[in-house]
Amino acid sequence: MTIIVVEKGDSLWGIAEKNQVTPSRIMEVNGLESTALVPGLALYIPDAAVANRKYIIKSMDTLSMVARRFGTSAASIIKANPGIVANSLRVGTEILVPSPYKNQLITLGFAFPTSGGAVFETLEEHGDKLTYLAIVAYSFTREGNAYVEGDDRPLIVKCKQSGVTPLLMLRNFQNGDFDADLAGDVLASSGSRRNLINSLLNFVRQREYGGVSMDIEFIPPARRSDYVQFLKELKEELNELTLHVNVHAKTADNPDNRIVGGHDYRGIGEAADLVAIMTIDYGYPTGPPEPISPLWWMGEVLRYALTNIPEYKLQSAFPMYGYDWIIPTHETKALSAQSAQNLSIAMGAEIYFDTTAASPTYSYWREDAKHVVWYEDIRSISAKYEMIDAYELIGATYWQIGLAFPQNWAFLDQNIMIIK
CATH class of the missing domain: 3.10.350.10 (LysM domain)
Structure with a gap:
């Protein structure tokens, strides 16, 4: 590479x-x-060079053991890590390992209902790089009745033509935003929970989904155990179908926090087949200009998550976008990663790379207003893949595949083996 x-x-x-x-x-x-x-x-x-994998030294590791695991030699590892002492490996040390073996990941993209356009093009060109597609089309009533917004059927058909398993994505989304009270009311009632499970199963069976992806946000902390119970019951009914759950990013439990308190990592990890940590929007719309997913923060979130959720169930969310903030109002516009990159060229704006955040940024002026842009590029995204490799996570998710980010797909094509 x-x-x-x-x-x-x-x-x-x-x-x-x-x-x-x-x-x-x-x-x-x-x-x-x-x-x-x-x-x-x-x-x-892209080139034919042998890629370096990232590995964290564990107790009882030797260089020969690590070399065998990655199909390389101890000498190659020593060459890639100047200063490493073969007979004095320190637990927790990150090393680079030249390896002919590609990392194997379960990947999941998100998309809204469509019958063509950029999402279909992405599936046609890059369906081989996606395990799942979560179709963002479903919400529910206070009685626990799921309903669909838009026609998801053409996209389901396109997924199957592209070798991608479609998942029904359920959100507590009402009137253009996540509704904490809606989630709380349904979870508080065993009858409403059962209605929601039955309603979801009907859609899954009728439309031949491969499972469900849950994105219930801002769950009232008092309902966190009810949410875990709901997930356990839903998984029991889904049986061999996939239960995928998206959770807020956090670095401690904070069970009373109104934003993240409703997500019990340990309980959710026990109930679900896959758990995706939303390691995105550290820099958020209308907030101060910040990296979208700084690497140091992603590391803190994942290290905490791994104390509660096994790595073979854990995914990290990757942003396919950037934000353009106007200073000082913080009015914000979202851009695809490709559009953010090309805007810098159109404006003649030099790009700077924040090495701590592992994120690119630039600024420009338009109509007497200063703009600050943070986005993702091949440097930031490859650093994220290295991190999930080092932590041995099962995969990554992408919000969302209608946003152009060709560098990401090229990296996947060269360096990652997708688990289907």
Whole structure:
């Protein structure tokens, strides 16, 4: 894998010639709309080089054991990690391991109901890189009756044509936002919970979904045990079908917190087949400009999650987008990762990379207003894949696949084996 960071004076043709690839190939892989470049732009150039895997030293590990696991040699590991002492490995140390073996992941994308457009194009081109697609189309009433908004059937058909398992995604979404009271009212009633389970099962069976993806947010803390009980009962009815649960990111339990308190990681982890931690929107709309998913924060969240949920059930959420904030109002516009990248080129804005957050950012002026953009690129996304590899998580989720991020798909194609 080769990542080129553009420097002042670089040209697309010069970079292409140096790396023995065509300019058009670089444009395709990176989603460039023109041959123009700006300093700080990260370009991904797939190659045949053996990738480095990231591994965390565990108790009783030896270099030969690690080498056997990854199909390499102790000498290669030593070469990739200058200063490492073979007979004095420290538990918890992160090392790079050159390996011919690709990391194997369960991946899940999100999409809204559609009968064409960018989502269909993504499934056609990249369906081989997705295990599941959660179709964001369902909510429910206070009586526990699930209902669908939009026609999800064309997308279900497209999933199956693309070799992707569709999941029915349920949210407590009302009037354009998540409704904590709706979730609380249904979870508080055993009758409403049973109605919701029966209602979901009817949709799953009628439309031939492969399972359910739950995204119930802002659950009142008093209802957290009811939510776990609901998930256990739902999983029992789903049987061999998949129960996938999305949960708020947090670094401690905080059981009384109105935002994250309703998600009991341990209980949810016991009930579900897969749990996706929403490690996105650290920088959020109308808030101060911040990285969308800073690596240091993602690490803190995942380390806490792993004390409650086994790694073979755990996924981390990856953003396919960025935000453009206007200063000082913090009015915010969402952009796909590709659009955010190309906006920097259109505005001639130099890109800076925050090494602690492992996130790119830039600023520009329009109509006498300063804009600050944080987004994701090949550097940030590859660092996230390295982290979930090191923590041995089962996979990643992508919000959402209608947003263009060609560097992510190119990375997956070269470096990851998808579990279907």
